[in-house]
Amino acid sequence: MSSRETILNNIKKNVPSSTIDLPETNIPHTIYENKDEKFTTSLASVGGNAVWLKDESIDEFVAKNYKDFEVIVSTCKDYTCSTKEANKPNTPHPLENVDLAVITAEFAVAENGAVWVKNPDNRHRALYFLATQLLIIIPKENIVDTMHEAYERIEFDKSGYGTFISGPSKTADIEQSLVIGAHGPTDACVLFV
Amino acid sequence: MGHPELAEKFIANNERMHWHDKALWFVREKRDLAAHGLNEWESLREVAKQIKTHTIDKLDFYLEEFEKNAKEKGLHVHWAKDAKEHNEIVLKLLLNRGSKKLVKSKSMLTEECHLNPYLEENGIEVIDTDLGERIVQLRNEAPSHIVLPAIHLKKEEVGKTFEKFLKTEKDNCDPTYLTRAARVHLREKFLNADASLTGVNFGIAETGGVVVCTNEGNADLGSSLPKLHIASMGIEKIIPRLKDLSIFTRLLARSATGQPITSYTSHFHAPVEGGELHIIIVDNGRSDIIANDDFKQSLHCIRCGACINTCPVYRRSGGHSYGYTIPGPIGSTLGASKDLRTNKTLPFACTLCASCSNVCPSKINIHNQLYKHRQSVVSAGLLGAKKHTILKVATWVMKHPALLDFGGKMARKIVPKLPRSILYSKVNVWGKKRELPKFPKNSFKELYKQREEKK
Ligand code: SF4
Numbered sequence: 293m294s295s296r297e298t299i300l301n302n303i304k305k306n307v308p309s310s311t312i313d314l315p316e317t318n319i320p321h322t323i324y325e326n327k328d329e330k331f332t333t334s335l336a337s338v339g340g341n342a343v344w345l346k347d348e349s350i351d352e353f354v355a356k357n358y359k360d361f362e363v364i365v366s367t368c369k370d371y372t373c374s375t376k377e378a379n380k381p382n383t384p385h386p387l388e389n390v391d392l393a394v395i396t397a398e399f400a401v402a403e404n405g406a407v408w409v410k411n412p413d414n415r416h417r418a419l420y421f422l423a424t425q426l427l428i429i430i431p432k433e434n435i436v437d438t439m440h441e442a443y444e445r446i447e448f449d450k451s452g453y454g455t456f457i458s459g460p461s462k463t464a465d466i467e468q469s470l471v472i473g474a475h476g477p478t479d480a481c482v483l484f485v
Numbered sequence: 486m487g488h489p490e491l492a493e494k495f496i497a498n499n500e501r502m503h504w505h506d507k508a509l510w511f512v513r514e515k516r517d518l519a520a521h522g523l524n525e526w527e528s529l530r531e532v533a534k535q536i537k538t539h540t541i542d543k544l545d546f547y548l549e550e551f552e553k554n555a556k557e558k559g560l561h562v563h564w565a566k567d568a569k570e571h572n573e574i575v576l577k578l579l580l581n582r583g584s585k586k587l588v589k590s591k592s593m594l595t596e597e598c599h600l601n602p603y604l605e606e607n608g609i610e611v612i613d614t615d616l617g618e619r620i621v622q623l624r625n626e627a628p629s630h631i632v633l634p635a636i637h638l639k640k641e642e643v644g645k646t647f648e649k650f651l652k653t654e655k656d657n658c659d660p661t662y663l664t665r666a667a668r669v670h671l672r673e674k675f676l677n678a679d680a681s682l683t684g685v686n687f688g689i690a691e692t693g694g695v696v697v698c699t700n701e702g703n704a705d706l707g708s709s710l711p712k713l714h715i716a717s718m719g720i721e722k723i724i725p726r727l728k729d730l731s732i733f734t735r736l737l738a739r740s741a742t743g744q745p746i747t748s749y750t751s752h753f754h755a756p757v758e759g760g761e762l763h764i765i766i767v768d769n770g771r772s773d774i775i776a777n778d779d780f781k782q783s784l785h786c787i788r789c790g791a792c793i794n795t796c797p798v799y800r801r802s803g804g805h806s807y808g809y810t811i812p813g814p815i816g817s818t819l820g821a822s823k824d825l826r827t828n829k830t831l832p833f834a835c836t837l838c839a840s841c842s843n844v845c846p847s848k849i850n851i852h853n854q855l856y857k858h859r860q861s862v863v864s865a866g867l868l869g870a871k872k873h874t875i876l877k878v879a880t881w882v883m884k885h886p887a888l889l890d891f892g893g894k895m896a897r898k899i900v901p902k903l904p905r906s907i908l909y910s911k912v913n914v915w916g917k918k919r920e921l922p923k924f925p926k927n928s929f930k931e932l933y934k935q936r937e938e939k940k
Binding site: 300308314316318403417440450458461466468469477 | 508511512523524525528529532535536538539542543544545548549558559560564565570614616617620633634635636638639643660661663664665671672675676689692694700701702703705706709710720725726727728729730731732734735742744745746747748749750751752753754755757766768772773775776
């Protein structure tokens with residue numbers, strides 16, 4: 293008997309006399325009067341920051357806020373000043389020296405400062421973690437209250453990779469002292485456009 | 486050695502014991518703040534419990550559904566009935582691709598399987614990449630906590646370790662400095678790795694993908710650079726639907742550290758370009774626990790660590806005192822289910838205060854399970870001879886009320902007059918680090934009688 297059968301049979305041996313149905317997951321939950329404000333404080337609490345673009349282009353915003361950044365790559369069509377092409381290399385390794393990655397996210401979640409990043413056009417998911425800093429672009433109307441709404445919006449009918457990113461990478465493994473910037477980006481800014 | 490002996494070593498350093506206790510209580514308080522911040526917290530726990538109960542009861546069905554959907558997406562699925570088979574599968578996958586350098590992110594399952602020494606014996610370099618795990622790996626220690634692997638160490642000790650292995654500045658133990666040093670050291674390991682292994686927080690039956698939650702980004706960085714990604718998953722990690730994650734992602738990080746969500750909640754439904762994603766489904770004793778109604782809820786665990794942080798025994802005895810891969814209340818019940826003889830002291834490393842069950846996001850009846858395990862220890866004759874005799878005598882006395890009354894009366898008269906040297910002599914194990922309460926004049930029974938008479 294294969295291990296697969298052994299395991300499944302062992303589980304089947306113990307079929308319970310009664311089972312309960314799967315519950316509804318969209319339970320009554322917190323709704324934020326001002327989602328933008330909630331998102332901003334949530335993101336700040338995890339070490340990131342949120343900005344709303346006003347009367348300027350993304351190019352101008354980057355030029356102003358990321359002055360001395362040498363290597364900038366982008367998966368966002370509205371940013372046109374990349375110094376390197378993210379999809380060009382055949383392996384992600386040449387992206388290790390990226391100073392800033394301008395990436396797109398589908399929507400933001402007010403309760404926890406997370407953004408949903410799933411971009412089939414981005415060839416190397418490692419980019420999100422190799423870059424020293426992240427600038428995440430999201431249409432400003434795409435903000436939901438909680439993870440309940442968030443999971444209504446995502447699907448994996450096709451294969452792929454998607455991640456919720458909430459702030460920069462961090463650790464508190466040394467005496468519980470929070471250090472921003474563990475293995476991934478040391479800074480994450482969410483830009484609503 | 487059992488828990489009392491190992492704990493004794495830990496509490497010998499009074500200052501460190503209190504430091505450890507405080508560090509964990511701080512985490513518990515952050516959890517409370519996060520939990521109280523949501524009105525729907527209790528409903529989330531209730532729904533989590535229902536999802537888990539339903540899933541474990543139909544686990545064979547959901548595992549098969551998971552396998553089918555994962556395969557449709559081009560992922561590879563393997564089944565391992567025990568630790569040995571799991572380790573062999575990992576090694577075979579590595580050898581098939583000629584991989585020699587493995588970067589690993591946190592996985593208690595691989596700790597349970599003792600994967601690292603096995604791979605090292607077979608010539609594979611294994612690097613734990615979670616900062617806490619890397620620290621304990623360099624020190625040749627086991628993690629002392631499932632979420633905070635190096636919580637037992639002071640920054641000075643980490644500094645010394647890094648001085649030796651990463652050539653950091655002498656006596657520099659600033660957490661930011663040390664974290665940066667580890668970042669540089671591990672970046673190089675990530676970039677040169679030719680395979681990665683991650684644990685799994687959730688396996689989604691409906692979509693056939695796996696979800697991994699980390700703060701450091703190590704699981705993502707590790708799995709997105711090399712072509713081979715192996716994900717090791719216990720059978721109980723299955724959830725039926727993608728949207729079930731709306732419940733669990735709201736509970737997990739808040740329960741663990743008080744954060745609203747982990748920095749990264751990554752959903753893997755495909756390998757990297759030109760790569761392979763292999764999922765190993767591991768039983769290793771879990772399906773036996775399903776058979777036992779008293780203990781099967783222990784498979785609802787989402788490994789948040791909240792029960793560990795709140796446990797008054799864990800906080801004062803440290804993770805290494807349990808001698809089992811998973812320490813604290815949940816580890817004590819899992820360990821006892823797995824091997825009662827070896828882990829017979831663990832159900833007693835508990836005050837039955839029930840704090841664990843009260844904080845558990847899946848509402849597992851942890852303390853009830855420990856109480857049940859104690860009974861099994863006694864009926865299996867595994868209790869030490871001394872305790873066994875004491876229990877026997879106590880049972881006999883309690884069956885004779887007159888004798889109990891007399892004994893109580895004498896004790897109230899005599900004990901307060903006894904000198905400390907006798908009272909706290911070696912024979913009285915209970916009196917170690919404990920003070921007897923003041924003896925009242927009358928027993929409860931007498932007081933109750935008086936009260937009734939006055940009425
Ligand atoms: S038993 Fe509950 S509280 Fe403890 S680690 Fe598991 S899920 Fe968390």
